[in-house]
Amino acid sequence: MGKEMTKISDPIRINRTTVKNRLTMAPTVKFDYAEDDGKVTPKHIEHYRERAEHQCGMICVEATAVTPEGRFCKTHLGLWEDGQIEGHRTLVEECHKFGTVMLIQLNHTGITANPECGPAIGPSAVPTRDENVLAKEMSLDEIHSMQEAYVAAAVRAKKAGYDGIQLHGCHSYLINQFIALKTNHRTDEYGGSAENRARFACEIIRAIRQQCGDDFIISIRTPGVEPTVAMAIEIAEEYVKAGCDYLQVSTGIEWDDPTLVEDGSPYNLICAMGVRFHEHFKGRVPVSCVNSIFEPDLARYLVENDLVDTVDLGRAILADPAFCEAVLQGAPFVKCFDCPRCQYGPFTPHKCPALLKRS
Numbered sequence: 116m117g118k119e120m121t122k123i124s125d126p127i128r129i130n131r132t133t134v135k136n137r138l139t140m141a142p143t144v145k146f147d148y149a150e151d152d153g154k155v156t157p158k159h160i161e162h163y164r165e166r167a168e169h170q171c172g173m174i175c176v177e178a179t180a181v182t183p184e185g186r187f188c189k190t191h192l193g194l195w196e197d198g199q200i201e202g203h204r205t206l207v208e209e210c211h212k213f214g215t216v217m218l219i220q221l222n223h224t225g226i227t228a229n230p231e232c233g234p235a236i237g238p239s240a241v242p243t244r245d246e247n248v249l250a251k252e253m254s255l256d257e258i259h260s261m262q263e264a265y266v267a268a269a270v271r272a273k274k275a276g277y278d279g280i281q282l283h284g285c286h287s288y289l290i291n292q293f294i295a296l297k298t299n300h301r302t303d304e305y306g307g308s309a310e311n312r313a314r315f316a317c318e319i320i321r322a323i324r325q326q327c328g329d330d331f332i333i334s335i336r337t338p339g340v341e342p343t344v345a346m347a348i349e350i351a352e353e354y355v356k357a358g359c360d361y362l363q364v365s366t367g368i369e370w371d372d373p374t375l376v377e378d379g380s381p382y383n384l385i386c387a388m389g390v391r392f393h394e395h396f397k398g399r400v401p402v403s404c405v406n407s408i409f410e411p412d413l414a415r416y417l418v419e420n421d422l423v424d425t426v427d428l429g430r431a432i433l434a435d436p437a438f439c440e441a442v443l444q445g446a447p448f449v450k451c452f453d454c455p456r457c458q459y460g461p462f463t464p465h466k467c468p469a470l471l472k473r474s
């Protein structure tokens with residue numbers, strides 16, 4: 116007898132936690148919801164509660180700064196101090212009522228720091244947002260105190276009731292900067308080999324495991340290509356050895372490998388990275404893919420053909436908080452228009468279909 120087909124509605128175990136279906140909400144920052152104090156606001160709670168209510172299996176709350184200097188902007192959610200725990204506790208409680216597993220993404224901008232928030236620092240003195248300004252190369256002491264900031268934020272996340280955290284290891288931010296050859300030119304134990312470039316995150320993973328316990332989910336969002344798939348997998352293997360429970364694959368700094376996706380493929384290059392990771396890690400570590408999954412059929416196709424373990428939804432679930440019900444039950448839904456710069460962020464004067472629907 117062949118293996119039974121996995122359905123999108125099937126539960127999955129991640130570490131010791133059961134997620135009720137294969138649909139997860141990707142971290143998607145709400146730039147205009149927080150104030151300068153980085154605390155959760157009622158708008159955040161309603162935003163996530165609504166998506167939990169509509170059957171999302173797991174939500175990864177948006178990029179959350181581990182220090183005020185590492186924020187994207189002054190209105191960025193934070194977990195850099197204990198006073199921020201309470202708001203997260205309410206947010207988690209509201210979503211747990213619907214049986215949704217809750218993670219939170221932890222981040223520092225590093226070299227891409229916003230000068231309004233703090234100086235650009237990173238593994239090496241490479242160009243910052245301003246091509247003419249170089250980042251400050253972090254000393255070993257600075258590396259260690261930055262690692263402590265990530266761990267302290269994870270401990271606060273656990274106190275707030277989160278089931279786990281996701282380290283942001285993608286999209287050119289600090290952990291990504293450590294693994295990428297373009298931004299890490301160090302010759303000490305944090306540069307050179309894959310093991311050394313992954314060390315910054317691996318030491319964070321081990322310390323979180325020690326302080327937050329065996330059943331706390333430790334996930335990482337990691338590039339599927341950096342600058343090749345094989346090299347990105349080598350890094351991810353280090354994360355797994357350090358105790359990472361879940362790999363959520365997205366883009367890195369040097370990720371453009373068009374050979375990954377065949378002509379006529381129903382999913383794009385970025386999704387294909389997750390598919391390749393799943394092929395490699397199958398049966399050992401669950402893997403998610405992301406990007407432009409706007410049709411319920413595509414979400415089902417990816418899981419039912421055993422191409423990935425979970426499907427991570429960004430703009431589809433922003434455009435319609437009930438998108439998961441469209442996937443699970445075939446309910447009607449509002450489709451994301453795939454605007455060139457997502458209009459759910461404060462980027463353009465136009466409104467997302469979801470926001471239009473309400474006004």
Ligand SMILES: Cc1cc2nc3c(=O)[nH]c(=O)nc-3n(C[C@H](O)[C@H](O)[C@H](O)COP(=O)(O)O)c2cc1C
Binds near residue numbers: 283427459
């Ligand atoms: C408004 C907006 C905010 C985002 N914020 C984050 C974030 O906080 N952390 C992150 O890793 N990715 C972030 N992303 C990227 C998404 O998680 C996702 O990878 C991307 O949108 C592609 O998936 P999609 O096609 O399903 O939207 C953001 C994307 C959008 C559109």
